Amino acid sequence: METSETMQVKEMKFRIKQVSQKLDLPVSTIRYWQKEFAEYVDPERTNGGQRRYAGNDVDLLAQIKELVYVKKQSIDQAKKILQNGGRQVEGIDWTDQTILLTGGTGSFGKHFCRVMLEKHNPKVIRIYSRDELKQHEMRIEFGDDPRLRFFIGDVRDGKRLERAMDGADMVVHAAALKQVPACEYNPFEAVKTNVHGAQNVIDAAIDTGVKKVIALSTDKAVNPVNLYGATKLCSDKLFTQGNAYAGEKGTRFACVRYGNVIGSRGSVIPLFLNQKKSGTITITDDRMTRFWITLDEAVELVIKAFYYMEGGEIFVPRIPSMRITDLAEAIAPECKVEIIGIRPGEKLHESLTGEDEGRNTISYKGMYVILPNMSWWERKNYRGGEKLPENFVYTSDSNDAWLGVDELRRIVYGNEKITTPKMRVKAVA
Numbered sequence: 001m002e003t004s005e006t007m008q009v010k011e012m013k014f015r016i017k018q019v020s021q022k023l024d025l026p027v028s029t030i031r032y033w034q035k036e037f038a039e040y041v042d043p044e045r046t047n048g049g050q051r052r053y054a055g056n057d058v059d060l061l062a063q064i065k066e067l068v069y070v071k072k073q074s075i076d077q078a079k080k081i082l083q084n085g086g087r088q089v090e091g092i093d094w095t096d097q098t099i100l101l102t103g104g105t106g107s108f109g110k111h112f113c114r115v116m117l118e119k120h121n122p123k124v125i126r127i128y129s130r131d132e133l134k135q136h137e138m139r140i141e142f143g144d145d146p147r148l149r150f151f152i153g154d155v156r157d158g159k160r161l162e163r164a165m166d167g168a169d170m171v172v173h174a175a176a177l178k179q180v181p182a183c184e185y186n187p188f189e190a191v192k193t194n195v196h197g198a199q200n201v202i203d204a205a206i207d208t209g210v211k212k213v214i215a216l217s218t219d220k221a222v223n224p225v226n227l228y229g230a231t232k233l234c235s236d237k238l239f240t241q242g243n244a245y246a247g248e249k250g251t252r253f254a255c256v257r258y259g260n261v262i263g264s265r266g267s268v269i270p271l272f273l274n275q276k277k278s279g280t281i282t283i284t285d286d287r288m289t290r291f292w293i294t295l296d297e298a299v300e301l302v303i304k305a306f307y308y309m310e311g312g313e314i315f316v317p318r319i320p321s322m323r324i325t326d327l328a329e330a331i332a333p334e335c336k337v338e339i340i341g342i343r344p345g346e347k348l349h350e351s352l353t354g355e356d357e358g359r360n361t362i363s364y365k366g367m368y369v370i371l372p373n374m375s376w377w378e379r380k381n382y383r384g385g386e387k388l389p390e391n392f393v394y395t396s397d398s399n400d401a402w403l404g405v406d407e408l409r410r411i412v413y414g415n416e417k418i419t420t421p422k423m424r425v426k427a428v429a
Ligand SMILES: NC(=O)c1ccc[n+]([C@@H]2O[C@H](COP(=O)([O-])OP(=O)(O)OC[C@H]3O[C@@H](n4cnc5c(N)ncnc54)[C@H](OP(=O)(O)O)[C@@H]3O)[C@@H](O)[C@H]2O)c1
Pocket: 102, 103, 104, 105, 106, 107, 108, 109, 128, 129, 130, 131, 132, 134, 153, 154, 155, 156, 173, 174, 175, 176, 177, 178, 193, 197, 216, 217, 218, 219, 232, 258, 259, 260, 261, 264
């Protein structure tokens, strides 16, 4: 219970200099935090514009000092903790974690680094990839952030991976050869990077005592129709079963699976935006549907998977679908549409879970989680997860969430208004 003395202290108002002395903080830091945490620290103003801090403001500044200086939370993390009533937010405390990220200079890798550095303040992220120029450009792009370290290396080189993983806590495996035609034309190379590389990552992680590894999978690994998909399916199997090789070392492996990232290089949005200038949009098949995932969502999924994984799972995000014809209408309603026929290796709809995976899949916290079907696996988490029917498959045409033309237009163009004349669809013989 509060005594009258403590109540009196709470009602007292302090000048910024007094607060600075009380909390042993520079005045400039108090001003900065007050701006950043304006929802929480809100001093009164005197008629002359001077700030007067109440007891509650001082308590909150003390709490922020503890979070930022002692618990080494970033400003964003500290805000989340305050929003959560002072309790640690569900998730991993990354501030003392060293992450090794293979393929760190790619589209996923760079976005992962951006989100982690801005929101989670990891101790270090080690980028592991082959090309020095991409690393140099990334170093500059990230303003020489001291939390980023750059390692030149190939995932085909197990010894180098082992050296790079020494002392790492977590590994994200994003390096891959991922262009379907390139993998078809150079099949040995695809196997060396996507399959042997996966095995090297697993071996090095176990041998160096890494705690958790997440590997990136793709929709193309479900019922694969090309070599890229087949190598990724193989990689998924290696990671799922990698848990059995870890033995007492305790390293845990899981995968995250999603489809084409919207807006990434070579994807359909940049293609349509470019074609828009010519007045004609090409569509391979007007029945085609796709899932819609952004890089932000892909990164969040990986972060979430690290938290929930026990080993052997494949995490699939629950995301909306879209019809390709709706996207074309959203982007270029004035354009003529040519149907050019489905390409070899292209699917009408994306699948994120296969028919054989349905019986092991649960719906959990906004994701589908494909649980491993292995004798060594003991389920501890996932209480409250909803078991799905035996024949469950998650495909872009059978989804229950869809983005319509207006929503797609808003996402691509922001709030810009565009009138929508009816599209003219012309089939090419
Ligand atoms: N983009 C998508 O739409 C999508 C969808 C589903 C799943 N995925 C999966 O997500 C992962 C990342 O994709 P992304 O879009 O970020 O690919 P990306 O932009 O092509 O980047 C690939 C990264 O891997 C590195 N790399 C390639 N071969 C390597 C090797 N042998 N050793 C070490 N590093 C190597 C590349 O750098 P260097 O060339 O310098 O080595 C680059 O940093 C991949 O596993 C992919 O299968 C992507």
